[in-house]
Amino acid sequence: MSAPTEPSRTSDAPGRGPDPRAERSRAAALAAARDLLIEQGWSAVTHVAVAARSGVGRTTLYRHWPDASGLVRDVIAERISTAHTPPTGVLRDDLIRELDGLRRLLHDPVSDRGLRAVIERAGVDPVFARLKEALYREGSRVFRTVLDAAKARGELAADLDPDLAVDQLAGPLMYRRLLAGRAVTAEYVERVVDDFLAAHAPT
């Protein structure tokens, strides 16, 4: 998933590159929105607060982001660019590596706060609902590829439900971080993967 860039493009002159001043304004606005999101949550990311913090004029902000939720969305989408590495074919390694990406994401202040915002707003704001869908789809994509390949190689039970599998891999980390409020270590990730493999070994 790539960050939506249309808003800043509206200020480009046709046939030339992006306007450097518009790019700077956009970056300053997003940096201010990011700080507000971390400190006080999505509801603090208003046009007024972002203008005061970034020095970018409110008119400019409204032109680029007619709704404040678009600002929050862009902050989150730029940060949560789940960096996947191509699967190696070694099931345990591939699962650990993918899940370690989620672990790092959950320990990054911006994506942690962003994920919480998405979970809270998805039911009531279509901007966040679309973002949640994209994050879930993109976040589980490599897991599904890895699991399918392992099933084909006979390393996992053939009737393993891929949705359940993703829930069982990602769920414990999310719960531990978002609700229990505990740290997720690299060792924890390995235990989750090993327990998953023990439960789904082919019979």
Add this chain to the structure above:
Amino acid sequence: MSAPTEPSRTSDAPGRGPDPRAERSRAAALAAARDLLIEQGWSAVTHVAVAARSGVGRTTLYRHWPDASGLVRDVIAERISTAHTPPTGVLRDDLIRELDGLRRLLHDPVSDRGLRAVIERAGVDPVFARLKEALYREGSRVFRTVLDAAKARGELAADLDPDLAVDQLAGPLMYRRLLAGRAVTAEYVERVVDDFLAAHAPT
């Protein structure tokens, strides 16, 4: 965990029961706050909006709930009174029954929205941080009792970490509901429990 009742008590006359009119106002305010929470999330639960919807005066609302977050807290705390049943001593049954309580909670509109609000606000609002702690502690309490007893009976690996165990039982349901946006069925609960037991059988 019981709903905090101090606010309405302030209007009781000493030596008599609660003032019926104050009780009615409190119930009307909480009903309006609940509807707003379901429809638009925690940020819509303001004194102004609750007054308009319930007919309860803003002065009364401010007296009972100086902060709007207290109103949201009371709505959630009244609803999420995780109904535990005493463990029977049959491990699989006890885990399924407890986890089915979480399943029902995740499918109830008020507690679903309340849980999302708690997850989002806990890092930035102490009222929600305390509520999250209480929900986690109370929600995992019976699981810990059941797991301890099973370890003592030799039905689970002796070195099973109870925190990891709770994450592995509750995490998949939370992830499936809050992020994947899928339904959690009773059959799904059984599969999560059976996979958990397969991973943690004593060696």
